[in-house]
Structures are given as structure tokens and as C-alpha cells.
Amino acid sequence: MRIRTWHVTSLGEPRDVLRVVEVPQPVPGPGEVAVRVRAVAVNFPDVLLARGEYQVRPEVPFTPGIELCGDVVAVGPGVERVRVGERVVGSRIGVLAEVAVLAEQEVFPAPPSLDDAEAASLTIAYQTAWFALHRRAAVREGETVLVHAAAGGVGTATVQLAAAAGARVIGVVGSEAKAQVARDAGAHVVLDRTRDDLVAAVKEATDGSGADVVVDPVGGDAFDASVRCVAFEGRIVVVGFAGGRIQSVRPEHALVKNYGVLGLHWGLYARVRPDLVAEAHDAISRLVADGVVRPVVGDVVPFEDAAKAVQRLAEGSTTGRLVVQVS
Numbered sequence: 001m002r003i004r005t006w007h008v009t010s011l012g013e014p015r016d017v018l019r020v021v022e023v024p025q026p027v028p029g030p031g032e033v034a035v036r037v038r039a040v041a042v043n044f045p046d047v048l049l050a051r052g053e054y055q056v057r058p059e060v061p062f063t064p065g066i067e068l069c070g071d072v073v074a075v076g077p078g079v080e081r082v083r084v085g086e087r088v089v090g091s092r093i094g095v096l097a098e099v100a101v102l103a104e105q106e107v108f109p110a111p112p113s114l115d116d117a118e119a120a121s122l123t124i125a126y127q128t129a130w131f132a133l134h135r136r137a138a139v140r141e142g143e144t145v146l147v148h149a150a151a152g153g154v155g156t157a158t159v160q161l162a163a164a165a166g167a168r169v170i171g172v173v174g175s176e177a178k179a180q181v182a183r184d185a186g187a188h189v190v191l192d193r194t195r196d197d198l199v200a201a202v203k204e205a206t207d208g209s210g211a212d213v214v215v216d217p218v219g220g221d222a223f224d225a226s227v228r229c230v231a232f233e234g235r236i237v238v239v240g241f242a243g244g245r246i247q248s249v250r251p252e253h254a255l256v257k258n259y260g261v262l263g264l265h266w267g268l269y270a271r272v273r274p275d276l277v278a279e280a281h282d283a284i285s286r287l288v289a290d291g292v293v294r295p296v297v298g299d300v301v302p303f304e305d306a307a308k309a310v311q312r313l314a315e316g317s318t319t320g321r322l323v324v325q326v327s
Helices: 044-051 116-120 123-136 153-164 176-185 198-205 221-229 251-257 266-272 274-289 303-314
Strands: 002-008 018-024 032-041 068-075 087-090 099-103 107-109 144-147 168-173 189-192 211-216 230-238 260-263 297-302 321-325
Touching: 002 303, 018 303, 032 087, 032 116, 032 123, 044 303, 068 099, 068 116, 087 116, 107 274, 116 297, 116 321, 123 153, 123 211, 123 230, 123 266, 123 274, 144 153, 153 168, 153 176, 153 211, 153 274, 168 176, 168 198, 176 189, 189 198, 198 221, 211 221, 221 230, 221 251, 266 274, 297 303, 303 321
Parallel strands: 144 168, 144 211, 168 189, 211 230, 230 260, 297 321
Antiparallel strands: 002 018, 032 068, 032 099, 032 321, 068 087, 087 107
């Protein structure tokens, strides 16, 4: 049996290098499960994978896509936790296809209250936000959390989880059109980086003390502003460089102001501490069941439009999550 899958055929802009091809349906090996894919959430690493700029650089041609919702259709030898017919969410490079194979520890039960597009959006963004807030920054109730790109996938997830933790949330967006998305996600204060003086506005919103925690998937100018408005003993968590410029960290500045800069590569937890990923999934699923958090899906497109969808993310023209409906 053959299936359709998207391939990165060379390195470059997604619209130029992504093609649909037919390949034999993959078969799960020991410890693996095959998933008939329902939906795939587009992530910025898909853009970087197409450009050859991601930390992991598969040999061309390869299948992109790193986050899915689907149904288990087969299991390999030794699989005990997952059963055929179960609706799951999961993450691994190579899931933008009609059928994908993942390791057993890479999939988890899909919350029944979420539709396919919402469930497909649950893993990467919410896990990243959870680890940034709770594992790296150890956010405390009553603290102020500054979230850059607060209308994006990681941004809306971080806003929701920070508010759920009892923090006061300041969201930064790139336009007035995106401001309402951040407000709807739970941001108490929303700033427009194209209009507002971020440093002055954050200090005003915090009575001069600054943000206790900063979650930054943008980098560059966003990071430079953050170090100027971070609080005493504040923590800046760097989760990406979607702005295109990788900033320099000045240790002497961190010393004088007494703040910390923390890196977060969530995929490393998935490889080194999968037990913590499982714990985070359980915690996030409980918040979903309680109605506290819900993925913000901005648009759903058909499988045939996946290349256009990845390009839209590359151009920064999306809000919430952009999802490819596969089946």
C-alpha cells in the first residue's frame, strides 16, 4: 500500500522546496507505532527544516512536520502502552504524511474534549511553554510574566499556562489585529511592539519593578528589550529566534542587574528526560479537561496546501496555530 507524504526536495523557502510524493506505507518496528494522521500543526522548525537551518538537519529528501493528532493503526513488537485504534497526539520529525511512524514514548492520549486540529496543536507549543515556565523559570503565583509573540502558537500557550499558574501576564504582539488574540488567551496587558515603547510600558505596568519571567521565542530586538525591563532576580527563557537575529548575551549585564538567561530546547527533554515530558502531558491534559487551557487554532488548511501553510508561518502572517488537515 502506498501513501502520500510531503518531501523537502532541496533546501530553501518552503513554497519552493516542498513537494507531495507517494511512498510505501511505513511499518512500525520494535517499540514503534504507526499512526494514520488526522491533522498536523505547523511549527517554525518546519520553516527552519526546509531552509536547512534547524538544529537537526535530515538528509534531503525528507518529510517535515513535527506534531500530529491521529489514530494508531499498527504497533510493533514490544509496544505495551499504546493500542490500535487509540487517538493520540505526538511529536517527531517526519509526520506531514498520511501515515507516520513514531516511537511509543513519543505519543500520548489525545484529550477527548479537543477536536483534531486543537489536539494536533497541543504537544510542541504547550510542552515548550510548560517547561519554560515551570521547569526553567520556576514561575510563582503573583509574578509577572512577559510573553513575546503572544499571539503565536507558543505565545498563546504560554499566556494560557502562565495565567493558569496565577501569574500576571504581559503579552507582546506585532499588530493591533493580533492584540485581541493575546487578550482572548488571557493576557492582562497587551503591548504592540510596532507602536509601544516596550521597556517603558513594561516598567509602567509593573510599577517600575520589571518582569519576573520573560518567555522569548523571537530573539534579537525582543531579547534586547527584555534585558532592559527584567526584574531583580528575573529569568529570561530563550526558546527560539523567530525574529531572524540571534542576540548576544552579556554576562556582565546579567551580573550587574542580577537576572538569569536560560535556554530551552524542548526536544532535548524528549530525548534525555521523556519521563518529564510524560508528566507535563498529564498536567496539561488535566488543565484541558478542567477547561483552563485550549489551543488557539487560527486556520485549518487541506493537505494539498501544506507548503503554502509553512510559507505563511515563515512570513509571520499567522495567529494562533496553523493546522494541516490530513484526513
